[in-house]
Amino acid sequence: MRTVASCTMIAMAVCWGAWAGSGNPLDGLAKLKPGTSERASSSDLNWVNGNGDARPIKPGGTLTIADLKGPGTITHIWNTIASSERGYSRLLVLRMYWDGEAKPSVECPIGDFFAMGHGVDVPLQSLPVCVTSDGRGRNCYWPMPFRKSAKITVTNEGRKPVDAFYYYVDWRKLPKLDKKEAYFHAMYRQEFPAVMGRNYLIAEMEGCGHYVGTVLNVRQLTASWWGEGDDFFFIDGAKTPQLRGTGSEDYLCDGWGLRKMSNPYYGCPLMEGYDPYALTTAYRWHIPDPVLFKKSLHVEIEHKGVTFNPDGSIKSGFEERPDDFSSVAYWYQTEPHKAFAEMPTGYARLYYDYATQIEAEGLIPNANVSAGPLQPQDGAWSGGKQLFWTPAEKGQSLTLPFDVKDAGKHSVLLTLTYSFDYGIFQFELDGTPLGQPVDLYSATIVNREKLFGPLDLAAGAHTLTVRNVGKNAESKGFFFGLDGILIGK
DSSP states (O other): OOOHHHHHHHHHHHHHHHHSSOOOOOTTSSSSSSSSEEEOOOOOOOOTOOOOOOOOEOOOOEEEEEEEESSEEEEEEEEEEOOOOOOOOHHHEEEEETTOOOOOOOOEEHHTTOOOOOOOOEEOOSEEEEEEEGEEEEEOOOOOOESSEEEEEEOOSSSSEEEEEEEEEOOOOOOOOTOOOOOOEEEEEEEOOOOOOOOOEEEEEEESEEEEEEEEEEEEESSSOOOOOEEEEEEETHHHHHEESOOOHHHHTTTOOSSSSOOSSSEEEEOOOTTOOOOOEEEHHHSOOOOEEEEEEEEEEEEEEEOOTTTTTTEEEEEOOOOHHHHHEEEEEEEOOOOOOOOOGGGGGGGOOGGOOGGGGGGGOOOOEEESOEEESSSGGGGGEEEEEEEEESSSEEEEEEEEEEEEEEEEEEEEEEEBBEEEEEEEETTEESSSSOOOOOOOEEEEEEEEEEEEEEEEEEEEEEEEEOOOOOOOHHHHHHHHHHHEE
């Protein structure tokens, strides 16, 4: 039986064993290591002449990307995915099982595991996780030791097939594994919205180990600052938190709000501002400062910030808000973990059901343009096409009629294309401007969502007007692409 003292020694050894040294990340690289280098990958079985280097995943299907025999340590995981389904990175679930366990030690939507939530693709650079290729090239370097076996699966909980899942799982097979090596864990949670009257729970675990990171995602449902809430760490059953914070941006290592950035140990790669429905994703890696626990750890954060009176005046700067929260907790522990709470499935992890999206190419027959060709364009968009408008100069307009089924407060989500020859556009709904002009220039072709609202919309016919007000100095044209319009609550 493990004693409290032995657990303390193991936790400290695990912490310092992984990150001790001179401070140079290359320190010790010249020292020859035991074991053999191995890889599980999606490489074509006909590796001499074949190039079928990816695997499909049908709706409801599960792909096993690694089934390893230990002892060993996974050192690197990479993947990139071809899928036409909006929000696919939240619809694909990554699970990891160590030493034949029945319940996974890692259970997360694949995008969230790689430090980007909301089902969107955004790049980031940090020490244990790096994402490139406009958010599609995902890498992680968390060491993941196992003694007998390791199994990694990806399950598609979407409605559409994944056309291609490319992957590497790099690992070292070892003659033996030090008994002080602990198992890697990662767990996803969400509250849509955060429950009033209690703090948002990031993680609750039992065992002996250390906590190494948090990814926090917020979709704010009202305007202004959401992140005045403090973080609390309750270690080994303490009634009061031993680690107490001073604000959400402070826990995330920034100050006076958040801004877009990526750093080795902390960052905020997605920061859309403080309007209603704005999205934020931030990460905080406890690599130099892991949180040690011998018996248990409870991690929570307040969901507090600016609130408003009915007349729009500020009510409070520090009061609970019912924003949408989700998170991933990362930790190591030495013994079997406490069972995770059941994770919401599939579309319950998304804010919208994209099946209700109005396909923009279907609006072309009733659209009006002041100048320039308007046509459907084939490609990797929802429905396989997008609306493509190619005016030759600024000052032109496009009007699209669409219907709203039910009256009430709605959000209007536009799925837009950004490209190297696209312009800057002002959007208007029924003649009223929606926010500021949007610059659709991008050096590479990417799809992104732009959300407006909440808006009071009557049932029946409405018009979306798109006005070309110029172009980025780097852009080669004034073009415009729209995949779809989604009316949400």
